[in-house]
Amino acid sequence: MGTTVLRKSSLAPLGLLALGACGAAGSDPPVAYDGEGRILLQDVEPRAFNVLLVSIDTLRADHLGCYGYGLDTSLRMDELASQGVVFEAVGSCSPWTTPAHVSLMTSLYPEAHGVYAYPYPGRLDPAVVTLAEILRAQGWRTAGFTEGGYAKGSTGLADGFETFPTWPRDQDTFVSHELEPSRLLENAERALAWLAQHAEQRFFLFFHTYEPHYEYRPPAALHALLAPELSAEEEHARLEAAVAAWNAQRDLTTSEKGVLYRHYLQGDLFELEVQRQKRLWPTLARFVEQEWRDSPGFAQDLRYVTSLYDAEIRFADEVVGRLLDALEEHGLERSTLVVVTSDHGEGLMDHDELQHGFHLYPELLHVPLIVRFPEGAHAGRRVADPVRSIDVMPTVLDALGLPSPDVAQGASLLPLLAREEGPRGLFAEGLTVEGGERDLLSYRRGGWKLVRDTRAGTEVLYDLVHDPEERRDVLAQTDLVLVDALRAELARVLLENGLLSARFRVGAGEFSEAEKRRLDALGYGGESGD
Numbered sequence: 001m002g003t004t005v006l007r008k009s010s011l012a013p014l015g016l017l018a019l020g021a022c023g024a025a026g027s028d029p030p031v032a033y034d035g036e037g038r039i040l041l042q043d044v045e046p047r048a049f050n051v052l053l054v055s056i057d058t059l060r061a062d063h064l065g066c067y068g069y070g071l072d073t074s075l076r077m078d079e080l081a082s083q084g085v086v087f088e089a090v091g092s093c094s095p096w097t098t099p100a101h102v103s104l105m106t107s108l109y110p111e112a113h114g115v116y117a118y119p120y121p122g123r124l125d126p127a128v129v130t131l132a133e134i135l136r137a138q139g140w141r142t143a144g145f146t147e148g149g150y151a152k153g154s155t156g157l158a159d160g161f162e163t164f165p166t167w168p169r170d171q172d173t174f175v176s177h178e179l180e181p182s183r184l185l186e187n188a189e190r191a192l193a194w195l196a197q198h199a200e201q202r203f204f205l206f207f208h209t210y211e212p213h214y215e216y217r218p219p220a221a222l223h224a225l226l227a228p229e230l231s232a233e234e235e236h237a238r239l240e241a242a243v244a245a246w247n248a249q250r251d252l253t254t255s256e257k258g259v260l261y262r263h264y265l266q267g268d269l270f271e272l273e274v275q276r277q278k279r280l281w282p283t284l285a286r287f288v289e290q291e292w293r294d295s296p297g298f299a300q301d302l303r304y305v306t307s308l309y310d311a312e313i314r315f316a317d318e319v320v321g322r323l324l325d326a327l328e329e330h331g332l333e334r335s336t337l338v339v340v341t342s343d344h345g346e347g348l349m350d351h352d353e354l355q356h357g358f359h360l361y362p363e364l365l366h367v368p369l370i371v372r373f374p375e376g377a378h379a380g381r382r383v384a385d386p387v388r389s390i391d392v393m394p395t396v397l398d399a400l401g402l403p404s405p406d407v408a409q410g411a412s413l414l415p416l417l418a419r420e421e422g423p424r425g426l427f428a429e430g431l432t433v434e435g436g437e438r439d440l441l442s443y444r445r446g447g448w449k450l451v452r453d454t455r456a457g458t459e460v461l462y463d464l465v466h467d468p469e470e471r472r473d474v475l476a477q478t479d480l481v482l483v484d485a486l487r488a489e490l491a492r493v494l495l496e497n498g499l500l501s502a503r504f505r506v507g508a509g510e511f512s513e514a515e516k517r518r519l520d521a522l523g524y525g526g527e528s529g530d
Helices: 014-019 075-083 097-106 131-137 184-197 220-226 232-247 254-266 277-290 298-329 389-399 480-504 513-521
Strands: 050-056 085-087 141-145 203-209 336-341 369-372 381-383 425-429 440-445 448-453 458-463
Touching: 050 298, 050 389, 075 298, 075 336, 075 369, 097 131, 097 389, 131 141, 131 203, 131 389, 141 184, 184 203, 184 298, 203 298, 220 232, 220 298, 232 254, 254 277, 254 298, 298 336, 336 389, 369 389, 425 480, 440 480, 448 480
Parallel strands: 050 203, 050 336, 085 381, 141 203
Antiparallel strands: 085 369, 336 369, 425 440, 440 448, 448 458
């Protein structure tokens, strides 16, 4: 492979190249692409495989059967896992949707690509080349089918896709997916129709769904299948009684508050006649903050919410199965690289966060990664070494015989499958409210994870071998040499991010006043991540 570092008609900073963080150890050097994804000064002959990349939003790995979960949430993904490779310890670089997806498509950390501020994440600079741009320039037909909102194309996710449909209200708000009924089935029909039209061509199809993202609205039959002990009739009766109590303007019991809260999360609360709606949410918010965890009904409430989450995974899994069936119907199953992953997980109160965005605990960063390679290569493999979501783009390109961009911060996983390299360091950054500082940074190497709170100026260290759930800070009891080594690696990543950010000169995107008003009205002024 060639060694040119030209990209976007500019020279890469020598300091950046000296960091040596890009590319897999022992592999050929990455090369550069121009603004349309064409390789500069480099001749390659790509392999004629298709690519299906599926992102299931808010999917934590430990709720899938192939990752050890005890319920039948993921029958089709489990089947896919048996035919491909399961990467057991995959770390996302962000606990919310937009930066994680842009990182997936660019192999850059959020600060490097610049799309990370909340609630207005900005727009990817045209200087950054995406996976879709590269494949389109090399002759692949490209289509992306997301469910909009924080995964809409205007953030830069549409760059390089010939087809990338929009949804109602997408132009006005980042939460359009929360304002409409589930978009999963309609999105699947669009994707399947496009696949049928392009089955005879080499293609890259990206499919994204918000199931199992909040609001938790699974089909009733799937909820009953996974939680048969929860009577829908009894639950609805409890909801009606709680609404009647609220409408009567008397004080609610903790049990009634719990019922109203879990149905607020389900999105069906306001289908009933609820009075004084503007006062209800602050009441429930205070309940969650001050009473819920210690209330007698907490375990029942959490079980109910978790069952909704699991049923939504099963809903998404069935659609993944339809996509896989379509490949088989068109005779493409052995000529298509299939990747199933997620942007981040969901808290489910493991560390007192029900949803996601604010913490860097494993329930938010540990995402699935299942890869079925063409022609049955590597089938049945499981990889325990920690890897990163930013490794997906270089892996896809490597499998297709294409080099990674010179600025890629991830590296192909194929050398890892060949046992040609050791463990990788995993970096992540927490939610950054627009105009504010990043609150949390983390760096993991092997069995150790360092977490820094930049606002408080504090650090904690977790021994993941003995404490995989990250409950005990062992910083004070750990050899300072090890701690300083982790600090040095974190500093190296931050320096690399800064150099790349300066190179791309990414700025915050401009958003309409209507969009900002809609976000503010819905409470998205920095209170939670998407």
